[in-house]
Amino acid sequence: NSYYNEYKSYLSMTRGGWSILPRRKDRESGRLIRACTAEFIGSFSIILWGCQMWLSDPYKAPWLDKAVCMGLVTTIVAHIFSDISGSHFNPALSLAMFCAQRISLVRCGCYWLMQFAGGIIASAVLYGFNSKKVPGTLVYAEKSNAGVGFTWELLGSFLLVYVFLAASNDRRSHPSTLMELPVAYGLTMALLTYVLGPLTGGSVSPMRGLAPNIIASSFSSDQWLYFFAPLLAGIVGGLTYAMVFSLHYKHNPSGISKYNTSTLNMRNSSVYLDSTTLKNGGTNGAVQSGAVYANRLAEE
Numbered sequence: 001n002s003y004y005n006e007y008k009s010y011l012s013m014t015r016g017g018w019s020i021l022p023r024r025k026d027r028e029s030g031r032l033i034r035a036c037t038a039e040f041i042g043s044f045s046i047i048l049w050g051c052q053m054w055l056s057d058p059y060k061a062p063w064l065d066k067a068v069c070m071g072l073v074t075t076i077v078a079h080i081f082s083d084i085s086g087s088h089f090n091p092a093l094s095l096a097m098f099c100a101q102r103i104s105l106v107r108c109g110c111y112w113l114m115q116f117a118g119g120i121i122a123s124a125v126l127y128g129f130n131s132k133k134v135p136g137t138l139v140y141a142e143k144s145n146a147g148v149g150f151t152w153e154l155l156g157s158f159l160l161v162y163v164f165l166a167a168s169n170d171r172r173s174h175p176s177t178l179m180e181l182p183v184a185y186g187l188t189m190a191l192l193t194y195v196l197g198p199l200t201g202g203s204v205s206p207m208r209g210l211a212p213n214i215i216a217s218s219f220s221s222d223q224w225l226y227f228f229a230p231l232l233a234g235i236v237g238g239l240t241y242a243m244v245f246s247l248h249y250k251h252n253p254s255g256i257s258k259y260n261t262s263t264l265n266m267r268n269s270s271v272y273l274d275s276t277t278l279k280n281g282g283t284n285g286a287v288q289s290g291a292v293y294a295n296r297l298a299e300e
Contacts, residue, residue: 020105032106032107034084034085035084035086036085037114038085039088039089039114039115039118042077042087042089043089043116043117043118043119043207044119044121045077045122046074046077046089046119046208047118047119047122047126047207047211047212048122048125048126049069049073050070050074051122051212052069052126053066053135054137063197063198066193066194067197070190071186071190071191072186074089074182074185074189075187076182078185078186079182082181086168087181087182089115089205089207090205090206090207090230091112091115091116091207091230091231091234092205092231092233093160093234094107094111094115095234095235096164096165096237097168097238098238099234100238100242116210116211119208119210119212120214120215122211123211123215124215126212126215127215134215134216137212137213137216137218138200138203138212138213146221146222146225148199149199149200149222149225150225150228150229151229152199153204153225154229154232156195156204157204157205157232157234157237158236158237159188159192160192160233161233161237161238162237162241163185163188164184165237166184166241167185168181200226201226203226203230204230206231209223209227210227
């Protein structure tokens with residue numbers, strides 16, 4: 001019972017509970033449409049610029065070049081859209097966010113559609129620019145050891161899911177800076193591309209593993225591992241992060257007490273702690289603004 005109560009505290013802290021329909025803020029202001037547009041552009045950019053480096057044999061060196069390219073483009077687009085859509089660009093991450101009860105099922109499904117659409121259209125652009133060849137197609141080389149490839153993709157995706165859930169958790173004791181999620185996301189993608197590249201191609205994303213192959217009409221009997229391994233990691237990672245690590249927040253269920261006024265001013269100066277508020281209300285104005293910030297987070 002005590003663990004269940006702590007888990008419910010975690011859900012209230014993360015604006016949570018299982019949700020099918022978009023949350024109220026999404027329905028009122030059209031934020032879901034803008035977020036879906038951001039997911040489309042981000043997924044398009046990752047495939048376009050990340051896969052263009054794969055003009056040589058995808059399973060030969062230099063893997064460092066491909067890893068750096070994938071890490072940089074992920075960091076850039078994640079920084080652009082982190083406050084709009086959350087910068088998922090990966091169906092496994094969207095599924096993990098739903099399993100952690102941070103987004104609704106409808107938002108997760110809309111993100112999936114936009115991510116696959118962006119990846120497929122980017123692959124079509126590459127197909128036109130590269131003499132009807134699609135760089136970045138993934139075909140597992142070791143056909144007799146599909147289980148090994150599945151395990152590597154599963155472990156890599158699981159690491160990515162945990163990094164993303166941790167970096168996007170705005171209720172941690174030390175609030176995330178604007179660059180924490182993009183940098184953590186980009187560095188993890190660079191690491192996984194470099195390490196897993198010679199083994200599986202380093203997909204860790206159903207969109208990345210399938211979109212180029214769809215346009216190239218190139219599939220193997222082991223293509224399933226690029227789809228199911230990341231999704232399984234998203235389900236397991238999302239559920240375990242929400243249930244196991246909820247214990248870390250039991251002494252700080254709201255998370256707001258850890259926010260000092262300088263942090264609020266840095267992250268929300270244009271809305272919550274502008275100079276007029278501080279001038280008119282002084283310290284009380286800052287405290288009131290912090291309460292408004294907490295209430296608006298809860299509404300979302």
